[in-house]
Amino acid sequence: MSKKFYITTPVYYVNDVPHIGHTYTTVAADVLARWHRSLGDETFFLTGTDEHGAKIAEKAREMKIEPQQYANEISSKFKEAWSELNITNDNFIRTTDEEHIKAVQKALQYMYDRSDIYLGKYEGLYCRGCEQYKSQRDLINGLCSDHQTAPEKMSEECWTFKLAKYQDELLKKIKKDELQILPLNRKNEIVSFYEKEGLEDISFSRKNISWGIPIPWDKSHTVYVWADAFLNYLTGLGWSGKAGQAPKMWPAAVQLMSKDILRVHATIWPAMLLSLNLPLPETIFVHGYFQINGQKMSKSLGNVVAPEDLVKKYGVDAARFLIMSATAFGRDGDISFAKFDEKYNADLANGLGNLVARATKLIEKNGLELKLKVGSDKKLIEKYSKNMQSFRFDEALKSLWQKLKEADEALSEKKPWKLDLLASSGQAKIKKILKPIAQDILNVADLLKPFMPTVAEKIITQFSHKQIKKGEPLFPRI
Ligand SMILES: [Zn+2]
Known part of the structure; x- marks a missing residue:
């Protein structure tokens, strides 16, 4: 009997060109999509790019071009890389697509109308690199562990999502695997986060960041980048933003991602779905990171591996094979x-x-x-x-x-x-x-x-x- 199989990669942020991390997620999604098609399952495979936010506007300013032009250039690099790697995605969603923008506004309006979004105030330490407020325990010696920069103290009026309201319901669903998080150690991390720290209401808008989707009832604010980005999983299926009306292929059977974005995917994202009266994804699968020769991949070390490097050296099929066989999928691996x-x-x-x-x-x-x-x-x-x-x-x-x-x-x-x-x-x-x-x-x-x-x-x-x-x-x- 044929089944539905909807698989997603995250939308990749266009602050960076494709590297082996993106490649790993995308090739794995392609392998699963191809396998399910071969089983006769009705399959849909979505990938794309995440293009809003202060960081993108800043990069464009440095290059003296419009943010949209900057996003176009980087987004097309992702498209090229996936075409070179023989990736069979059924759609390539961009968060600057007009249809996506309209749907995000409609969805947020609904959440506002049902009082899940209110005008609040946010004070906190904000890392520009992550585009996220950081809690003290996210910091190492006062610095963002991902960016090695000190986050800025910020306080602002903002439209706030009642995330805490969904704490109990989400924890229950995650524990019962109604929202399955794999591998098991990742599920345990998330359950312990819910139990020890718990969900707090979260800023869903930003003032003074013009490169984003305007909040429909208050145009002086733009939508928080994560809230914008998450909805791609629905708009990529042609969803118009209507609450309670899931597109045909929803819910996703598998959402693949790396561990750095698990927390937001296991808290904000499913809470938004509950607020919109939509089913949760079936499974979130978290894969590990690759280290290069025992070192973290970074631009400053000059050890970033690009997909085209692998294709040039080994050919498309061998590159895909080498990536997928390098390590157990849920674990970190070391490659060279x-x-x-x-x-x-x-x-x-x-x-x-x-x-x-x-x-x-x-x-x-x-x-x-x-x-x-x-x-x-x-x-x-x-x-x-x-x-x-x-x-x-x-x-x-x-x-x-x-x-x-x-x-x-x-x-x-x-x-x-x-x-x-x-x-x-x-x-x-x-x-x-x-x-x-x-x-x-x-x-x-x-x-x-x-x-x-x-x-x-x-x-x-x-x-x-x-x-x-x-x-x-x-x-x-x-
Ligand atoms: Zn950071």
Whole structure:
């Protein structure tokens, strides 16, 4: 039976060009979207860019261009990167899209009309980098831990969202997994945040920041960037801002993100949905960070890895594979080009690539005709699916490579090249050895499609011909 599967990445903030962090989330979302499409599920995959806020206005001013022009340029860099990585998003939402802006205003008006938004005053320490007020415990030696800058003391009149009102209901839903947060340690962090600190009402507007969506009933304020950004998950489906009316694909089956934005996604975002009488997402999945050679990736260290660096060096499919197999999806990982090179040579050039070359060469040389069937290894499919279902991409890939390893060993042990083709039943004997190996390769290729779509199709096409022929090397050695 086909199911609905709606998956989102965060909208990426255009203060920065795409790097491996964005790439990780987006490729993972693409892998899941492709897998669900292959299962016949009705699938929608949304990504996009977050374009409002003081920081964007500031960057544009530095470059002496309009904020919209600045946002256009960076947003198109994200689009290019995703197209280069063969990402199959069904929509690319921009928070400066006119339809999005209208829907945000309509939604906030509704929340205001039902008295979930009131005129309050906010005093606090504000980090410009985060565009967030910070509590003392968010700071290290008085500095924002993400930006190493001292937040500014600010006090202002602002339109305030009654976040505290939703504390009990949200905590209950999170505990009962009605809003599931994965991995479990992340859920525990959030539950403990609710229980120990709890929700407080939050500023939902800013004065004096013109690069934002005007509050519909008070044009001297613009909408707080997070409130604006969250609604993309609905407007990206064509939602017009009407409370109580979820778009067809809502709720999201999976919302992927990195850990730095979990807290807001597990508090403000679902509270907004409750205020708008809309269902909560089913699952929030939080993946870890990559360190580069044991160091945090940062511009000042000059170790930022861009998606195009990976594609240039390894090719699209191999880049996708290397990212997804680097570490368990919910954990932090350490990557380096040296490790990627090693893995590329071991698993792709020597592993998959070499096995395909050896097998096809022998099949072609002996003139074998093999009738193979895609998807014939039910045990392998079961193991793989279980891992995909639980976001264990690395394990799903390991199960495929285990299969390839067994096929490779069978080939080396049985040495079909030593058999005499012309001896009695020589060809039958050779065929008996090579057919299961070819069948394994085909089954693995079929399951590789979400990760390496082009290479997988190449192998499937090659092994689906009546007469299988050796082709170009799939992965030239590095
Ligand atoms: Zn900060």
